[in-house]
């Protein structure tokens with residue numbers, strides 16, 4: 565069935581609908597990954613966004629039971645050039661069309677997604693709608709222009725209550741701002757005794773759990789929309805070793821007094837080169853973010869830049885000069901993408917070990 569994709573700049577694409585027939589509005593963003601559509605569509609950081617993929621054939625290996633990054637996908641829609649109706653893979657359980665029908669997610673195919681990506685790169689991220697042919701184009705453009713974007717995405721996707729994911733190693737409190745399961749998997753692989761907590765946990769509640777370390781997850785939206793998280797981080801800073809990823813990195817920067825800003829069209833893909841400033845090593849990283857830490861705002865925050873993006877020089881990693889805390893803007897858990905940065909999880913565990921040893925020395929000398 566024919567459907568339309570309407571953008572706030574007045575562009576209209578006509579394509580073929582797949583998945584759910586609902587009409588959805590969202591921020592249209594592009595991802596350049598050549599594989600990993602299942603992880604992308606289930607990454608909660610895309611909550612409220614319509615994702616277009618620049619790779620031209622999507623759905624060819626189907627949807628399987630293993631590769632979800634969350635149980636309830638939060639994206640508003642998918643825009644592809646060609647959707648595969650007959651996936652072929654030993655793990656495949658559903659086609660993209662079948663899966664999207666069960667989750668009320670509309671898809672549109674037959675779109676020149678590279679042209680669409682060039683529009684987004686020129687205009688910046690823009691609002692759009694996947695809707696039926698009956699919708700009046702002028703009315704929809706006006707609606708899109710006047711739209712106030714939601715600010716409660718983290719609340720929508722975070723867990724409602726705490727739950728354990730037990731292990732015999734370090735106790736890590738993992739704050740779920742819209743966590744990709746890959747982060748939990750990496751901590752479990754290192755036998756961490758994980759407790760996942762909701763986004764609005766307070767510093768007191770975190771400290772009552774007697775954590776050895778705290779992990780701040782990725783998540784959707786503008787970090788400034790989550791003031792409770794900023795207060796919590798201020799309350800635990802220096803008391804517990806901290807590692808943050810993506811939204812967690814941005815919240816950490818805000819808690820330390822730095823500023824964040826919206827990027828023109830963001831970084832979303834699986835091949836973003838990032839340079840570690842100390843070693844000079846380059847990692848090819850998985851990324852999905854539309855906000856960034858403003859480098860000039862780092863003066864007098866106690867933070868230093870550890871990593872930069874080679875494509876545009878933006879801040880990709882931070883470290884606190886005094887306290888055991890570091891964060892990255894990219895995704896060391898990959899899912900999808902290269903695993904070049906996976907060692908950061910080991911560095912987190914090593915940071916916890918040495919913080920404990922320091923504490924023991926202080927006790928012995930007291």
Ligand SMILES: NC(=O)CC[C@H](N)C(=O)O
Pocket residue numbers: 609781782783784785786787809810811812852853854855856
């Ligand atoms: N993946 C993330 O955590 C994204 C962080 C934030 N929502 C951004 O778009 O920049």
